[in-house]
Amino acid sequence: MTQHAQSFPEIPRFAAIEQAAERIRGLAQVTPVFRSTSIDQLAGAELLFKCENLQRVGAFKFRGACNAVWSLPQAMASHGVVTHSSGNHGAALALAARTRGIPAHVVIPDGAVQSKIDAIEAYGATLHRCAATLAAREQTAEAVRGQTGATLVHPYTDPAVIAGQGTAALEFLGQVPALDALIAPVGGGGLISGTAIAAAAIAPAMRVLAAEPAGAADTWTSLQRGERVADFEPDTICDGLRALVGAINLEIIEQHRVQVLTVSDDATISAMRLLWQRLKLLVEPSAAIVLAAVLANRDQFAGQRIGLILSGGNVDLDKLPWTATGA
Amino acid sequence: MTQHAQSFPEIPRFAAIEQAAERIRGLAQVTPVFRSTSIDQLAGAELLFKCENLQRVGAFKFRGACNAVWSLPQAMASHGVVTHSSGNHGAALALAARTRGIPAHVVIPDGAVQSKIDAIEAYGATLHRCAATLAAREQTAEAVRGQTGATLVHPYTDPAVIAGQGTAALEFLGQVPALDALIAPVGGGGLISGTAIAAAAIAPAMRVLAAEPAGAADTWTSLQRGERVADFEPDTICDGLRALVGAINLEIIEQHRVQVLTVSDDATISAMRLLWQRLKLLVEPSAAIVLAAVLANRDQFAGQRIGLILSGGNVDLDKLPWTATGA
Numbered sequence: 001m002t003q004h005a006q007s008f009p010e011i012p013r014f015a016a017i018e019q020a021a022e023r024i025r026g027l028a029q030v031t032p033v034f035r036s037t038s039i040d041q042l043a044g045a046e047l048l049f050k051c052e053n054l055q056r057v058g059a060f061k062f063r064g065a066c067n068a069v070w071s072l073p074q075a076m077a078s079h080g081v082v083t084h085s086s087g088n089h090g091a092a093l094a095l096a097a098r099t100r101g102i103p104a105h106v107v108i109p110d111g112a113v114q115s116k117i118d119a120i121e122a123y124g125a126t127l128h129r130c131a132a133t134l135a136a137r138e139q140t141a142e143a144v145r146g147q148t149g150a151t152l153v154h155p156y157t158d159p160a161v162i163a164g165q166g167t168a169a170l171e172f173l174g175q176v177p178a179l180d181a182l183i184a185p186v187g188g189g190g191l192i193s194g195t196a197i198a199a200a201a202i203a204p205a206m207r208v209l210a211a212e213p214a215g216a217a218d219t220w221t222s223l224q225r226g227e228r229v230a231d232f233e234p235d236t237i238c239d240g241l242r243a244l245v246g247a248i249n250l251e252i253i254e255q256h257r258v259q260v261l262t263v264s265d266d267a268t269i270s271a272m273r274l275l276w277q278r279l280k281l282l283v284e285p286s287a288a289i290v291l292a293a294v295l296a297n298r299d300q301f302a303g304q305r306i307g308l309i310l311s312g313g314n315v316d317l318d319k320l321p322w323t324a325t326g327a
Numbered sequence: 328m329t330q331h332a333q334s335f336p337e338i339p340r341f342a343a344i345e346q347a348a349e350r351i352r353g354l355a356q357v358t359p360v361f362r363s364t365s366i367d368q369l370a371g372a373e374l375l376f377k378c379e380n381l382q383r384v385g386a387f388k389f390r391g392a393c394n395a396v397w398s399l400p401q402a403m404a405s406h407g408v409v410t411h412s413s414g415n416h417g418a419a420l421a422l423a424a425r426t427r428g429i430p431a432h433v434v435i436p437d438g439a440v441q442s443k444i445d446a447i448e449a450y451g452a453t454l455h456r457c458a459a460t461l462a463a464r465e466q467t468a469e470a471v472r473g474q475t476g477a478t479l480v481h482p483y484t485d486p487a488v489i490a491g492q493g494t495a496a497l498e499f500l501g502q503v504p505a506l507d508a509l510i511a512p513v514g515g516g517g518l519i520s521g522t523a524i525a526a527a528a529i530a531p532a533m534r535v536l537a538a539e540p541a542g543a544a545d546t547w548t549s550l551q552r553g554e555r556v557a558d559f560e561p562d563t564i565c566d567g568l569r570a571l572v573g574a575i576n577l578e579i580i581e582q583h584r585v586q587v588l589t590v591s592d593d594a595t596i597s598a599m600r601l602l603w604q605r606l607k608l609l610v611e612p613s614a615a616i617v618l619a620a621v622l623a624n625r626d627q628f629a630g631q632r633i634g635l636i637l638s639g640g641n642v643d644l645d646k647l648p649w650t651a652t653g654a
Contacts, residue, residue, distance in 0.1 A: 280640035282607040313607035
């Protein structure tokens with residue numbers, strides 16, 4: 001990692017995840033682990049699902065946002081926080097800011113999912129609309145920062161966010177010891193990088209895998225090429241996994257030899273239905289992808305005990321992928 | 328109740344519910360209680376949801392079926408059990424029979440919900456198809472009984488079933504003491520009658536209410552008229568609540584002065600969406616009706632602490648009520 005040393009902030013150590021767990025205790029939910037005999041039979045393996053869809057704001061993102069907000073010195077915190085994520089991170093940052101009584105600003109690009117915008121607004125954030133390009137989002141966030149003095153909290157490259165996301169695996173491995181493998185989705189890479197750091201410290205022999213949409217396989221491609229893909233056009237139903245993997249996140253993924261499994265949207269949709277029907281839990285496509293990855297690679301997991309992080313449950317019920325109206 | 332003494336089996340006492348709880352321990356799930364701050368705000372009350380959608384087979388019905396199956400003397404049990412319910416009770420009886428290693432026969436009328444038929448078959452029951460009339464169902468079940476010696480387990484009038492369903496309230500009131508009111512749906516009346524018996528013994532001052540679809544309000548009408556409606560044509564999306572209330576169930580409802588609230592399907596559908604979005608739990612319309620009843624009668628519940636039994640989560644995902652394709 002020497003050659004990257006200047007390009008991104010310091011990689012968090014396991015101690016930062018332990019500190020994050022202390023910091024967010026009582027603010028974040030301790031989420032339950034669900035199982036299904038019939039899904040185990042289908043998979044030919046023992047599957048344990050960490051239900052981060054039952055986390056506050058309906059996604060693991062609250063862990064990272066909460067850790068970031070509560071890590072700020074009071075003088076900085078009082079000016080608030082800003083992000084240009086309109087997804088679960090936006091909602092998470094809005095609620096995290098509310099728990100500390102500080103302002104949150106969220107930049108909303110055109111075309112963002114309405115149910116997620118509603119959630120962000122309900123948590124009391126100030127919304128700032130902009131065009132749906134990364135440049136417009138960054139510009140708008142920078143303008144807000146200049147006007148308010150708010151601290152930018154990046155959805156997945158911020159070390160405090162990565163450490164916060166790592167608390168999901170820390171908690172999970174305390175609930176279900178002796179896993180053969182642990183699998184989480186990868187989009188920007190905040191969850192999987194925090195997961196890999198926690199796993200390496202707690203269960204170094206356990207495999208760590210990432211599930212990535214075939215239509216947004218920038219992490220898989222970056223690992224193949226040996227360098228981070230510069231830009232790409234995501235095409236996937238997994239709206240939480242469309243971001244380009246962060247440089248720091250990719251570095252952590254490489255360091256910990258995380259194996260990436262790419263998954264078709266069709267397989268993800270089938271897995272999502274299965275989780276709804278059998279676990280009676282609402283999970284979003286970006287979460288269901290982890291089950292799809294296991295079911296599409298049964299040989300690799302046969303007879304093993306696998307932990308799967310169900311990352312979120314924020315679904316636009318008016319646009320379900322298997323209905324004609326959702327097409 | 329003297330005038331009815333010959334017309335139906337003996338009403339179970341609270342002791343039968345306590346015995347049922349012992350009998351099904353380790354077979355039925357202890358289901359969790361969920362809460363949502365945002366739903367509390369909408370309701371202006373403190374709502375506690377007993378998640379029987381997370382019960383085995385996805386519905387409280389497993390409690391009653393399991394108690395009935397395990398109450399049979401071995402000589403009777405070995406001939407198996409039979410029912411003409413194609414809904415959650417059919418699935419519940421199939422799985423309960425499997426837990427005891429005895430045969431289950433389920434009569435399936437034409438037009439039954441496919442996802443429920445699939446579940447019944449997956450639990451190993453023998454299916455018997457018939458026309459979609461009550462007469463055809465009863466005839467077919469009787470024929471199976473004659474051929475096999477199987478014991479008929481009625482979905483809601485069987486006292487062992489009523490006692491088993493009462494264990495949901497027994498368990499719930501142990502988890503969340505000091506409720507002002509407890510509300511459950513009413514269809515045939517198995518759940519609400521078991522609930523009323525348990526509630527009267529444990530928390531006699533607590534109100535017990537039933538939520539009933541306006542399009543299948545036979546219990547409400549029966550109480551108004553002072554006699555049980557003879558027959559009626561249900562018209563409601565709540566497929567679990569279309570049955571005519573049983574005579575024994577109505578008697579228990581009257582005895583315990585259970586108040587019935589009728590609810591429109593539109594209100595139920597809205598409540599179902601809300602539960603999916605906020606609790607991240609899949610619940611079926613027949614379960615969501617309890618929240619709809621509270622939201623439609625806010626004045627009556629303002630500031631109170633209310634227990635709601637979410638009875639099941641078996642939804643046909645291809646026919647969601649708010650999509651065009653589901654119409």
